[in-house]
Amino acid sequence: MTDITVPQLGESVTEATVGSWQVKTGDAVSRDDVLVELETDKVAVEVRAEEDGVMGEISAQEGDTVEIGAKLGVLDAGGKAATRGGDKDSAKAEEKPAESDAGKKAAKPKSDDKPADGGKGGETVEATVPQMGESVTEGTIGSWLVKVGDTVEIDQALVEIETDKVAVEVPSPVAGKVAELLVGEGDTVSPGDAVAKIAEGAGGSAAASSDSQDDSKAETASGGDKKAMPSASRVIEENKLDAGSIEGSGKDGRITKGDALKAAEAASKASTSAPAPAPSAPAPSAAPRETGPREERVRMTRLRQTIAKRLKDAQNSAAILTTYNEADMSAIMAARKAHQEAFVAKHDVKLGFMSFFIKACVSALKEIPAVNAEIDGTDIIYKNYYDMGVAVGTDRGLVVPVVRDADQMSLAEIEKEIIRLGKRARDGKLSIEEMQGATFTLSNGGVYGSLMSMPILNAPQSGILGMHKIQERPVAENGQVVIKPMMYLALSYDHRIVDGKEAVTFLVRVKENLEDPQRMLFDL
Template sequence: MTDISVPTLGESVTEATVGQWLKSAGDTVKRDDVLVELETDKVSVEVSAPEDGVLSEIVAKEGDTVEIGALLGRVNAGGSAGKAAPAKAEAPAPAKDSKPAAKEEAAPAASGGKMTDVVVPAMGESVAEGTLSTFLKKVGDSVKKDETIAEIETDKVALEVPSPADGVIAELVASEGDGVTPGSVIARISAGGAGASAPSASPASPPPPAAKAAAEGAPVSPSVRRISTEAGVDPSNIPGSGRDGRATKADALDYVNNAASKASSSTAVTESRAPRDIGPREERVRMTRLRQTIARRLKEAQDSAAMLTTFNDVDMGAIMDLRKKHQDSFVAKHGIKLGFMSFFVKACVNALKEVPAVNAEIDGTDIIYKNYYDIGVAVGTDKGLVVPVVRDSDDLSLAGIEKYIADLGKRARDGDLTIGDMQGGTFTISNGGIYGSLMSTPILNPPQSGVLGMHRIENRPVAVNGQVVIRPMMYLALSYDHRIVDGKEAVTFLVRVKEALEDPERMLLEV
């Protein structure tokens, strides 16, 4: 008998809520099968089976609050699987609990075929839920193992859900547009081509419960409790879209943000009013989860940071001459064109080393200084703005940066970016110039304290050595969090970027 305990959940995290058991007592499990999901105020954690055997006992129930090291259940290794099997074959046995009964009715409906659940995969650190955007298969369709069955859209990336086995789609448990969490079942596959019997499985699974208020006895998770406490709202008033009507972290954030919007007279008119009727030449389209998250995060940045922008201009002539002189040989050697962005990344890294506050972040009453330089590069896609990160930019050459950015840009446009590609940036560069922008004030990407805005290059008359000449000039804009970055530091940073770009040879030689 092996105990299943709550693992270490990260620094300063002392408890979690049991979110969902993916296996029932008596189920046969394999080593590393996900048994249960735990939700903390920061992340969702999957707890796996330590060995092959049978889940003999579930100690902590869904909704229970558990501490680190607490007992969740037990796995019985060895020959106990045979004892558990008859319990499943007896129809009356599960009558004590209506939930397991619903799951076990699916097996007879498959006419003897083994029923396999299709579950939502892990979506990455801090991503607790997504939206089921598309089913690529319907009930009765044959599928192969690893064939994509559905697509899930999170607030950061789109995920593909592969088939766990060969067989036939017997049941679609979730519907397009539903909110789903890691480990939740969205469909079931019957082995052996038993798709014709799929309709009989449908009545056995009740439709997902409609969103209801957490006040109806649903437990409150640590993340919801923390968010509601910080916002000064009653967690029982938060409508829940999770399992059994429980409020999720996303529900709490939406509720708090909507409450804040209604409290503001400037936004109450547009956000708190009921949907209006549309005219014959209008079209109403639901915002994607990515667009909703972009809107929320940008508004949060404005509300939380003391954001200020300082400007300068830079003569791009030296870099343009350098690119023109060496472009052919650069392409021949590295297989990629020498663009402007690599120079800007290098210039920003040099300036960040001199002004570390711009590369830092605020954590409560502390400042975290980062001695690494992961530069986010804003990329526009059909679905919205994403900010993939160029890791360890200070260790890359110009060619290395150009290849890194080209790869990120391609994957962003193809929808192939992962959560890891967009996490952990320390500073962001946004190039509005590719769209023709002359000047703008970029918005911070929290928790970062600085973002540099690039703009279009324009020939303008400037004074050089007492003479008016026409030079290719670009406006630069640095938006920064004035809580951590002083005006002197912000101006110094921007001046150092300007100096590096106007004399790139010195920057590259580090003199």
């Protein structure tokens, strides 16, 4: 027996409401089958079977509130559905083992006794959405890379799925032909959802198409009015809301408790607000404005929407202040020129500027730990490790992969890791784990020609360093005007935790480390 428990549902989520059970006691289930749907204030989460077996006792009923780790039911991993029907049924099942799996698929086409592919008998396999990382429960279908009838190889990318953090490709599980695309661009899908049907081998596409049409008709027939989760129904009933006017954010457009609470709050504000304007005043329209003949409307990707939301949230929650300085890059440029050839020969990677900046920042963070800390409620969390986020611009938007334990890495190791992460970012293959947990961020706008900027914090971090273009400028040195390769530096910091003195001292230390790299060698 295996207990079915409530999984982790995301940061700050401690409980959920049991939605609809997809199975009942005695049902046979396969690994990854959806057992029950849980609803939180933010998302609807599916609990799936971890192995094959038979559904046992169901402990939590629909509408119950359960906490993380609570028992929902029991799965008999060693059981067989047929054994619950008696010895006769078991014997029959043993006599016809092939009928339970392949037989069901073979029996599906009803229009002809012969396979639709003319006797080649290609089996239809569904391509499903892979796991997209911790806390990622849904994504949006991006661009299809294939069309119906295309021949595909095993593991060939079929479609891109955009999440609020990364873009994920759905690979073909088998070699064959694309029989049916089950979702369209812009649709929302969850891990495990089927997105396409692949006819394995050269044949089977016609049969698969027939199957998908039957499935599509069945789904259309069952997809009537909007459905609301149990806890959402209670909120709708208590507040006398119109369920038809509530836009559901759950799976298949289901109304979640969060959706219902938002609608109730909006209704409450509307009832207590000032009287409506006179009939002659035009009511504000929620519909998007019409575009002109020389305009084009393009839907924001989920990644771009998330970037916009988080940047605005950072401005709203943190007391962001920026301090500036400038650094003479002569020493680093001279070191690179003198040792570049030997460095490449030994490490097979070029010595860039970013590794020096990361080392300079790590050294400064050790001296000013508040810049490496974060606020958690009324507490400050000081971090005795240095995971450095490096902002990378891609076609999809800005992402920030993380160089872990940068204080323990050499210049060559940092350069190699930055190259690896940058390539994965541009290819859209970064994992969630590779973008989470940075303690400080560096953003190099200078590669695009930026001379000066004020970077925005990457919450919940308390500091971000903005690097800019290296430009030769006249500066005073020992009473003489000389030309130096100078770079403006900008440190944006959260003034709630970092004082002005600490911020200025941090940036001065970075400047000193860059202008005299030997300071880092001697730990000065």
